[in-house]
Amino acid sequence: MLKRVFSTGLLAGLVAGLALAILQHFVTVPLILAAEVYETAAEAAATPAAHDHGAGAGDHHDHAAAPDQPKEWSPADGLERTLSTSVATIVTAIGFALILLAAMLLAGEEITPMRALAWAACGFAATGLATGLGLAPELPGSAGAALEQRQIWWIATAFATALGLYLMFRATPLWARLGGLVLLLLPHAIGAPHPHSYISTAPAELAAQFTASSLVVHAALWVIVGVSVGYFWMRMAAPIEAGTSR
Amino acid sequence: MNTQNQSLDQTLVAAAPAARIEVLKAALAAFIVGSALVYAMGFAHPSLLHNAAHDWRHGMNFPCH
Numbered sequence: 426m427l428k429r430v431f432s433t434g435l436l437a438g439l440v441a442g443l444a445l446a447i448l449q450h451f452v453t454v455p456l457i458l459a460a461e462v463y464e465t466a467a468e469a470a471a472t473p474a475a476h477d478h479g480a481g482a483g484d485h486h487d488h489a490a491a492p493d494q495p496k497e498w499s500p501a502d503g504l505e506r507t508l509s510t511s512v513a514t515i516v517t518a519i520g521f522a523l524i525l526l527a528a529m530l531l532a533g534e535e536i537t538p539m540r541a542l543a544w545a546a547c548g549f550a551a552t553g554l555a556t557g558l559g560l561a562p563e564l565p566g567s568a569g570a571a572l573e574q575r576q577i578w579w580i581a582t583a584f585a586t587a588l589g590l591y592l593m594f595r596a597t598p599l600w601a602r603l604g605g606l607v608l609l610l611l612p613h614a615i616g617a618p619h620p621h622s623y624i625s626t627a628p629a630e631l632a633a634q635f636t637a638s639s640l641v642v643h644a645a646l647w648v649i650v651g652v653s654v655g656y657f658w659m660r661m662a663a664p665i666e667a668g669t670s671r
Numbered sequence: 672m673n674t675q676n677q678s679l680d681q682t683l684v685a686a687a688p689a690a691r692i693e694v695l696k697a698a699l700a701a702f703i704v705g706s707a708l709v710y711a712m713g714f715a716h717p718s719l720l721h722n723a724a725h726d727w728r729h730g731m732n733f734p735c736h
Contacts, residue, residue, distance in 0.1 A: 527702035530701070561732075639731070
């Protein structure tokens with residue numbers, strides 16, 4: 426069982442991650458690179474003394490570091506950066522595939538491509554829609570509240586939404602379904618941490634285009650993860666398990 | 672005949688929870704490993720991981736900076 430779960434997660438994640446790596450190379454990454462041009466220009470204008478640290482190629486992350494800190498590794502622009510982003514994409518896709526499998530197995534759900542797709546849609550609602558409602562996808566150069574607070578809100582919202590959807594769709598008692606609805610709404614009633622003022626170095630049109638593109642890429646990831654989890658799970662039914670397994 | 676059926680039933684009853692426990696164990700392991708992978712790529716603070724996954728974090732709306 427363990428072998429079947431992990432082989433399915435690995436293969437489904439690999440397929441979804443590779444497809445996404447290609448998709449985002451054409452959809453979201455060009456917008457991030459365009460935003461960095463504005464960000465770098467704004468930084469150079471604001472702090473002329475920081476030229477030595479922030480203006481070079483591949484230094485697109487240094488705005489987070491104090492000027493006197495040693496330069497930290499970041500992938501060089503071009504192939505290295507694309508490869509690095511692609512590896513992160515594939516590893517995350519494997520992670521999503523394993524979490525999807527875990528949830529379906531815990532719920533005692535039959536794992537087929539269509540059912541896994543329905544569960545993946547709920548995954549997208551949890552990690553893409555619910556979190557995006559509070560914290561819209563941001564380009565580099567946007568102001569945000571403290572990182573830890575946003576990360577905690579993000580993770581808590583994704584969990585609460587996933588659990589809330591499960592209770593609403595699968596629980597029988599009315600109170601449990603209502604509890605699910607409360608879980609869906611609670612993160613937004615509490616509210617996501619926001620900065621005191623909205624600042625973005627990139628033009629609003631670019632930011633708006635990025636928000637839409639990011640949600641499309643996010644949805645595509647879950648769709649491919651869902652269908653491939655179902656496909657590989659069925660393909661990997663061991664002959665002895667085939668009769669009895671879910 | 673009856674005894675045979677009874678013993679078959681007993682075997683099935685005993686086998687069902689054992690199989691379910693195996694499924695739950697595998698699900699738990701998958702959940703832990705899956706969450707660790709997503710956390711490392713989407714949320715971990717070390718700058719090496721942040722810088723490597725930077726574009727992906729922005730693209731997936733993981734809070735980045």
